[in-house]
Amino acid sequence: MSSAQEIASTDVAPDERFELTRKLTAAVLYAVDREDQAQLADLMEPLHAADIADLLEQINAYDRKRLIQLYGREFEGEILSELDENIREEVIAILNPVVLAEAVRDLESDDVVDLIEDLEEPQQEAILEALEDSDRIAVEQSMSFPENSAGRLMQREVVMAPEHWNVGQVIDFMRESDDLPEQFYHVVLVDPRLRPVGNVTLGRIMGSPRNVQISDLMEETFEAFSADLDEEDVAYAFNQYHLISAPVVDGNGRLVGVITIDDAMAVLDEEHEEDILRLAGVGEESSLSDRVMDTTKKRFPWLAVNLVTAILASLVIAQFEETIAGFVALAVLMPIVASMGGNAGTQSLTVAVRALATRDLTGSNVWRVIRRETLVGLINGAVFAIVMALIGIVWFGSPLLGAVIAISMVINLVVAGLAGTIIPIVLDKLKIDPALASGAFVTTVTDVVGFFAFLGLAAMILL
């Protein structure tokens, strides 16, 4: 029986879709209520640290505190690594200093860096002090690289070999080494000045006779990253070139660490999360475990921006108060034009923001993309113009009203396609994250143009 099946068959473990069951959470909370340490340990034992972290995030702060205190010394460092940042700080504050020290000592240097970089000074120091000297120095060196850089992402534990060795020498070296990293996938070949020259996968080493030159086994695709490269670029390269691990070099090109695919995957995941949340105007690093006031504060600025754009739109409407007073049907229909423009603009801008993130929108195709979006707006605009003209005629019995709404629909959908593409591109050129700011700008444009075109045409044609 497979492990996935085994897990599914035990009653309280994560279900076959790897989701924490309500039953498990209830059983854990019951054990906490009864202060039954043995039962709690039993329930938690089969869980992966990532699942324990999820469980801690899903219960409330009061239960969380009691659970952690009852769980005591069983608390592993990996759980901390898996926790959402805001819960992590809370948990570190609850943990007994001895337990905390033990927990962080088990972690690899890159995980410790990830853990402490967002903590407040006193918590950072408590953890650094808990580390052994050599680990602390490794962590402090990583912390000396800029935030979100390859240097922060890498682990210092690297398996390297001189490029002139043969397979037998590499294998003997590894057998003799007593602190190989937990996970590694390549031996990095270095020149005499410790500069990486290539990667050899462990599989190829194991599949080759001892007398083969190790440099004959080098992989074709090889990327080495400068330690101050942005982690976003690192993640992109991992994804684009299907890297599994890659060396990191300092300013002199010397090997200082290695980044593995799981770290790159985590960065990619964060970037996606950030993009989705930013596109929706939700403050960064929002999570389900945020408290009410934090959430309120994070969302407020985006709503405030939206209020400003909505007021701009209202100012446009206010210019046509007389027109509306003379023909109230305009008030009924005007949100349709604005809404369709907003929707079409969001479609275009989302595609553009994604393409910029995946680096598929470049100088080579930018004009083709702008032309395409404009044409798409024109065609869809024309179709909906006909639909709306018919609605105008049937509902309000006015062909002229139908014409007004039809023309303004075409105008607004073309503008939506243009604005939805050009605004993200311009923001990107200005080094402003297009995911963050495009929405507000595009909606302002489509609202203003939508109301202005519709009411302006109405004022000219109908009155």
Next chain:
Amino acid sequence: MSSAQEIASTDVAPDERFELTRKLTAAVLYAVDREDQAQLADLMEPLHAADIADLLEQINAYDRKRLIQLYGREFEGEILSELDENIREEVIAILNPVVLAEAVRDLESDDVVDLIEDLEEPQQEAILEALEDSDRIAVEQSMSFPENSAGRLMQREVVMAPEHWNVGQVIDFMRESDDLPEQFYHVVLVDPRLRPVGNVTLGRIMGSPRNVQISDLMEETFEAFSADLDEEDVAYAFNQYHLISAPVVDGNGRLVGVITIDDAMAVLDEEHEEDILRLAGVGEESSLSDRVMDTTKKRFPWLAVNLVTAILASLVIAQFEETIAGFVALAVLMPIVASMGGNAGTQSLTVAVRALATRDLTGSNVWRVIRRETLVGLINGAVFAIVMALIGIVWFGSPLLGAVIAISMVINLVVAGLAGTIIPIVLDKLKIDPALASGAFVTTVTDVVGFFAFLGLAAMILL
């Protein structure tokens, strides 16, 4: 010097952010124009297949065809794997059948499956016929598993060893085997009935003396996936448990293949892309290389849905034509209430959709989340109510109008928080992708409630 630096220093290769430069594209197109095969080969030689695929996507169809024909036999299978689906079909149709056959023969079975599963029957068969018998059978077996399942994702090339072997036996076995997979990270230990019992990393094997029992080196975390499990669940487990590779088993629990992290990363990436595009109401599998008519058709349905919801909102407004005619300021201000509700609703629903996708929103915390979103709506609603009341008073000199807009703002933001959370959860329960449909429902609710509350209150209070 590192490879990344080397690449950056050559003039036409992808830049230091791994983006194709306009210069490179221009140089390639110039070589194509002059039909200079040698120059083209020189330019393309340093490029990774993924970059060549990007380049092909960024140029227009006419240039693409000429480039591929000039490039001829140099065309590698990996380029096909990296191409967007719609461009892929086009390229396969252009490729000389002999070149195509050679190209696909180099691919691993999972890449061939990925390549052909979206092709039309005749193209599928052309590729299957090009494969060697053993590969074709492997591909056909994978194709027998449901779409988007672990069985389709896995590669059939597995390195396994009986659990009773020792390290020396495993190494000797690998040395003697002459077709080890290109990339593998674990030896899968199996029982006598070929059921996987655990994974051993290559690093641990290489770091251990020959006489150590291989089963003593098994990793603690071990997941085996059933071949018919959804690839989405596979990707989730890889991400959650930091897996690097995992065995796939058939209905009898027997090892049939292995999934590696790069495949899982690709799935995760697709899912994210899908979520972002669906949230924005852009048809699935949209890409920058889609043609105008395809794009228009994909976006049309979402705009049509939006039109229906906009008309619903208009019907609400139509009920209050008289109210508006009596007090035209209402027409000026009413879009603000709806727009703020729409924005707040989108914030809540995006957080909920993300949390459902990452399986952080479960039975254990659903009520807490709903309560939180409602409170956030209430607090932000109250703040903006005050702001709007002041604007109502200052702009229109009417405290009563200020009261109307303030009250309706609070109502709509609370409703937005509720609808933005409950609608995705209900859709998810009904097995409808919440990313796909939530937006339309939530906006309908916030539009209808926004206009109804504002105009209804106005009718009661102001007239």
